[in-house]
Amino acid sequence: MTRLTRPRRLSAGLAATALVLTTLGAATAASAVPAPVAAAEPGPLMNYVVNTKASPGHVRKVEKAVKAAGGTVLVSYQQIGVVVAQSTNPDFKTAVRSGRDGREVQSVGATRTAAVTDGTAAAAAPAPAGASSEREVLGAPVPDPRENEQWDLSQIKADQAHKITDGSRKVLVGINDSGVDDTHPDLAPNFDAKDSVNCTTNGVPDRTVGAWRPTTSPHGTHVAGTVAAARNGVGIVGVAPGVRIASVKVVNDSGFIYPEYAICGFIWSAERHMDVTNHSYFIDPYEYWCKDNGDQGAVQEAVRRAVAYSTGRGVLAVAAAGNSNYDLANKTTDTGSPNDSTPVSRTLDKNCLNMPTELPHVITVASTVQGGARSGFSNFGLNKIDVAAPGSAILSTAPGGGYRTMSGTSMASPHVTGVAALVKSAHPWWGPLEIEAALRKQADDTACPAVPDARCTGTTKNNAFFGEGNVDALDAVKRGW
Known part of the structure; x- marks a missing residue:
């Protein structure tokens, strides 16, 4: 994330x-x-x-x-x-x-x-320590990537799901992130410019051509490739290579996602009739926004309304769980917020939420490594994590026509977003709640580690590390209800 x-x-x-x-x-x-x-x-x-x-x-x-x-x-x-x-x-x-x-x-x-x-x-100044753009681990760019390098697709059975559907052109996915390089040869075939926007100047929508592109971060372009890199004989293949994507730029040049940016993104996605949106971020400057009678409570309410409105308009939101190796179900303290000025140590309670991931009907995704074990950086929490997906050393697209590996729950979330787009393609009449239920039901039950870890509470069917299991693209598209 x-x-x-x-x-x-x-x-x-x-x-x-x-x-x-x-x-x-x-x-x-x-x-x-x-x-x-x-x-x-x-x-x-x-x-x-x-x-x-x-x-x-x-x-x-x-x-x-x-x-x-x-x-x-x-x-x-x-x-x-x-x-x-x-x-x-x-x-x-x-x-x-x-x-x-x-x-x-x-x-x-x-x-x-x-x-x-x-x-x-001043907005283009380098991000201070702790800014979200620094939270992902970047690997070396890959000069000549191929589909057979994408272990993550086979792990979630996307390669098998593609034999049933690559996704429908009628399905539109919003990449709410740092911008998407729509000129990338693996993204251009599926890019929808008319539904793209930039929200990073005070949350006011800017539809200037190209304003949705990245300026300082490869993050959004990488996320977009995992969701829907085209099947075109070039580079890699996304989880849902047949759907359309739009860039909803909500991350500024310093790596911050302020509330007004995120709200703009959610409302834009709703009014542009998107089907699924990916949110590989948390809203700054607080990692956890507490329901108080001041700034944080007012912002939490405003964002909650925006998410609820988007869901009500038919948009399923999928979000990264976070990379702090933190138990979201048992919050204690936060020492890193606010991250745009001077952090202070504070006590958290159940009303302090990581947004948007902990808001109602947002699918919260934890990260796994190759083989299916939990990524050590991934946040967790019983009844907080919905499903898990690959997020460590993921190969995807990079600005300028390149490719690179990145790690983070930010990389796990777009796998689930892609599966949700495949589900919507197979069941076009389903709304967000039906797709959410399908993702949960069709996920592969994943038990806690064989070596006991006291943090992994729950059962095989639903636990703190994997939620209801590792997402399964094949089952999600082939089974009827």
Whole structure:
């Protein structure tokens, strides 16, 4: 998983979707404007999520409250009652709740602890220690890869599943990541440019041609190849080589995935009618967002709404479990958050969630090595892991037409995403919940290690290391219900 882990102009094509947005500088309905609050000495530029009821009227009132508090509306989602705002007012969180329109604010929280640099030269600065883009292990590029090097495909029986289906062109998979090199010869045949986007400037969708491409990271391109590298006699083959892929860029040049980026990605995927989305990241700057009455609680609620909306619109989300060798079912402390400023040691409880992987109906994927054992870096947890898949030393595509091996739960997740795309191809009438059930049911039961490991609690059918088992592409596509 990348703590890795796209930017600017809204095109006319966006207006044709069902996405209801208010973008930077957009006008709101005319009404009495609240008296402005007393101007405070400007502070650092910060972004916020402001939550209200999911209705056009409530969102419009909150937009006015944002402006009265000295803020700017970046983007609004009437579908889920979330407004993303920006302000240098150090008292913004208090000010936005004041006045008549402020009564409609349910919660408000800053989306990061460092000042906003989106769209500036500072945004391209090297990622600090701990940034998600550094969490994957990169192997040496492979100059002349071949399908017979892909042990991972045979381990999940994808090679056998391909005798039944390579996947349908009607199935669209969103690669919510650091960008996809759509010029790569193994990805170009399956790439869908019209449904691709960049969300990494304050979470405002940018459909500029090529904005979805990677700039500093090979991560998204590698993930895309595992999902759907084409069967074209070149390089490698993906788990679902016959489906289409779109790039939903949610990782910035420094390797961060801030909440507004992720929310933009989930809403975009829903409104573009994607079938499956892959999320090989956790949302920064907190590895675990706690349900408090402050910033983290407000952000957790905003992201939860975005994920639920996406699921309700027919999109199955698949996510990496994480690379911290951590028991998600028994959280204790976190010493690495926030990762965009100064980390502090804090106590965690069951309400502190790794997002999006721990949100409802998101498929959480653990990583295995060749042979099926658990990867030592993989997070685990009874009733937290849904299924497992290969994630160590995975050969896939790299920007510029190359290939390389990478390791991480980020590499495990796209195997399951590819299998989900095959399931959708074989059962086009199934929605997210049916596909989720199929992935669980058809996974190969995998027992805890023969040498006892106290962390692997549960049974052969469902345990902390493998969930309901190693994903099985063949069974997932051949068995009827």
